[in-house]
Amino acid sequence: MNGCNHNPRASRIHRAFASAKEQQRPAFVAYVTCGDPTLDRTRQLAVEFAGAGVDILELGVPFTDPMADGTANQEAALRALANGVTLRHVLQTTEALRGRGLELPVVLFTYYNPVFVYGVEKFAADAVSAGVDGVLLVDVPVEEAQEFKPAFDHAGLATIFLVAPTTDDRRLPHILGLTNGFVYCVSRSGVTGERNGLASGIRENVARIRRLTQLPVAVGFGISSREQVREIGQFADGVVVGSAIVRRIGEGGDTDEMVCRVTEFVRTLTGQFIGG
Amino acid sequence: MENGQTSTYNVPDNTGHFGIYGGRFASETLMPLLAGLAREYEAAKADAGFQEELSGLLRDYVGRPTPISFAKRLSDYVGGARIFLKREDLAHTGAHKINNTMGQVLLARRMNKRRIIAETGAGQHGVAAATVSALFGLECEVFMGAEDMRRQRLNVFRMRLLGAKVTAVHSGAKTLKDAINEAMRDWITRVDDTYYIFGSVLGPHPYPMIVRDFQSVIGKEARAQMQEEIGRLPDVCVACVGGGSNAMGLFHAFLGDDNVRLVGVEAGGRGTGLGEHAARFRSGRLGVLQGAKSYVLQDEDGQIAPTHSISAGLDYASVGPEHSYLRDLGRTEYTVASDSQALEAFHLLSRLEGIMPALESAHAVAEALSLAKTMAKDEVILVNLSGRGDKDVHTVAETMGVDIGAI
Incomplete structure (x- = not known):
């Protein structure tokens, strides 16, 4: 069995999935690119x-060559990079959020380099001490997992892998055997995008x-409506x-109104669950 | 001694690693496809019918073997070693790239794919992909950085004339790296009907191996031709290295010949600062980009650095993983030629030999010129003249301040 309980992160x-299940609703994972448009806005949004029904926060680490991402996330990464945001800032942001009492699990979505x-x-050590719970390395498949798996396990960082529509039955057990936290099931073959x-x-x-x-199974890529x-x-x-969230951040820009509008949008996605 | 080393030289391993380099750093959606491609390639390699079809097409359509030319006037001009040229510029479409696209299009046909995609920097790989797609009646889409489209517009038009769709890529620096990102994104989205013809010894396994194998015909021919022409092997083989496919294609047959120096030439660009060149071995460090672990030009945070070269085909932030491996073994060595050195070589070869090299290949010629000066007259340098320079005439005119339209 894949013992998610054995790993403190x-x-x-x-617990996030268990509590959503108790309330008979799916856990809601919200993705934003960290530092888009600024680190302050990312902290505000988190x-x-x-308070808007999000169960898990997924923070994207900006990278110059986001090969698996569609236009919205590419542009978000560029905006963050233009502000000089790096992996160190993503860890600092997580730490700052924990300092403010944020209880949401934080998962990083990042390219390997x-x-x-x-x-x-x-x-792995710095991520855990900053309060990161899990990491998805989007361009490191199980074949290359020895690159990070021992270190992440040692640090107690959950390792999340993608399962794609193209993943065959031979690969699937291998992927699940290395996964903790949750399984990220890609809804269709393609890049991220609505x-x-x-x-x-x-x-x-x-x-x-x-x-x-x-393990809990979450579905992503291309989901944009309630x-x-x-x-x-x-x-x-x-x-x-x-x-869908990232695009609205881009449209709203570095303003308080953007934070309000994006949060409202997230509420419309999770809203049915808030009222029970 | 002959092939003494190649008998033990057996990389990549079955997981695509060249020592610590290479690998398969791709998203999960592509992994089953890459595994399928590796299986199909192994089957094709063992299939005599496939090999026969490929060598027939290379002979009758591509025009192989390409000749070796002794560059007498250039050698005399330098006054050192004798310089020979492996004339890949005379292959159909004007560059070595078609050796690989011909092999891969046959793989695509074996796999019943109807649509071909490719990335291109200088446009030579795009033209070669468009050409074989036309030959077999397949749909073809080529992704090309907008900046590269500007400086290689002749090739853009050629691809369109061949029936291919050329899609401009506006992300990043709008050059080769960005075109690869976009081609990967397309492939991930259309996994069922699309075959991605990768153009260099880059990317996730099995591409670096497949492209190397299809390009190794260059070195096999050249080795035999040199034996025939001068009764011995060259002392030095020189090739330019962008991703590194023409260099790998030339070097591979000589790996076991310990007395033959193998020199790769990277783009020195216009300076030594990050962003001014594409000299991965001089200024890069270990990293993972677009599927493989190798030397990468990047900043201290692991963000990929912009690159510059006057030649679009060398303008890339990483280098084929096998080059990194061979360099560690001490079997290959790498140097740089600047934009201006390449331009000088371009003009020299044009005037002294009547051969206009691609600006990529001109980097190799530049290195040969400086090497030849230090060598004796009975010594021999073999340069891989990987492509012809017609496509670069606009760029060269710009550097001379000449407006072609006004001539």
């Missing part, structure tokens, strides 16, 4: 999200994962919304 994630250059062991409707086969893919693991959130909630443990 995974347990904050575990605090607002905690910034982590590699930071030093995998140092990163899409209309739900991909066919996503329900089956989640069912296929469930047969092999007790309707999609509701639909996915019928068969998955969690929903990840990224680009």
Whole structure:
């Protein structure tokens, strides 16, 4: 069994899913690119999200070459990079949020090179002490997981992997065996970004994962409406919304109004659950 | 001694690693496709029919073997070692790139893919991909940085004439790296019907191996041709290194010949500051970019640095992982030629030999010129003239302050 309880960091994630399940709703994972448009705004959004029904905060680490991301997240990364935001700032931001009492589990979504250059062991230790719960290295598949898995396990940092529609039955057990926290199921083959409707086969893919693991399964990539959130909630443990939020941050810019509007949008996505 | 080292030289391993380099740093969606491609390639390699079809096309369509030319007037001008040129500029489409696209399009056909995508920097790989797509009636889309489209507009038009769609990439520095990102994004989105013809010894496994193998025909031919022409092997082989496919293609057959120096030439650009060149081995450090671990030009936070070279094909922040591996082994060495040195070599070769080299290849010629000066007259340098320079005429005119339209 993949013991998410054995990992102290995974347990904050575990509790988030457990409490959502208790309330008979999917856990809501909100993605923002850290430092977009500024680190201050990211901190504000995180605090607002905690009161808007978000269960897990996913912070994107800006990278110059976000190969797996669509336009919205690419542009967000550029905005953050233009402010000089780096991996160190992402860790500092997490630490500052914990200092303000943020209880949400924080998961980093990052490409490998910034982590590699930071030093995998140092990163794992610093991430844990900053209050990061888990990390998804989007361009490190299980075949290369020895790059970071021992260090992350040692530090107690949950390792989250993607399962894609193309993932075959031979790879799936291998992925699940290395995963803690939750399984991130990609709704369709493609980059991050908003899409209309739900991909066919996503329900089956989640069912296929469930047969092999007790870990919670969250669905992401392309989710942008309350309707999609509701639909996915019928068969998955969690929903990840990224680009739809990120696009609104980009449109709103570095303003208080942006924070209000984005938070309102997040409420419309989670809203059905707040009222029970 | 002949091939003494290659008998034990067996990289990458089956996980795509060249020692600590290479690997498969790709998102999960692509991993099953990469594994499938590796399987298909192994099957094709063992399939005599596939090999026969490929060598027939290389002979009858590409025009192989390409000749070796003795650059007599250039050698006399320098007054040192004799310089020979492996004439990949005479391959169909004007560069070595078609050796690889021909091999990969046959793989695409084996895999029943109807749509070809490719990235391109200088446009030579894009033209070669568009060419083989036309030959086999496949849909083709080429991703190209907007900056590269500007400086290689002749190739953009060529691709369109060949029936390919050229998609401008406006992200990042709008050069090769950004084109690869966009091609990867397209591939990840259209996994079912699309085959991605990678153009260099870069990217996730199995691409660095596949491209190397398809390009190794250059060195195999050159090795035999030198034996035939001068009765021995060259003392030095020189090739430019962007991703490193023409260099790897030339070097590979010579790896076991310990007396043959193998010299790769990176783009020294216009200065030594980060962003002014593409000299990965001089200023880069270990990193992971676009699927492989290798030397990468980057800042202290692991953000990829912008690069500059007058030649679009060398303007890239990382280098093929096998080059890094061979460099560690001490089997290959790397140096740089600046924009101005490459331009000087471009003019010299044009005037002295009647051969207009691609600006990429001109970097190799520049290095050969400085090496030749230090060598004896009975010594021999073999330069891989990886492409012809027609595509660069606009760029060269700009550096001369000439408005072609006003001539």
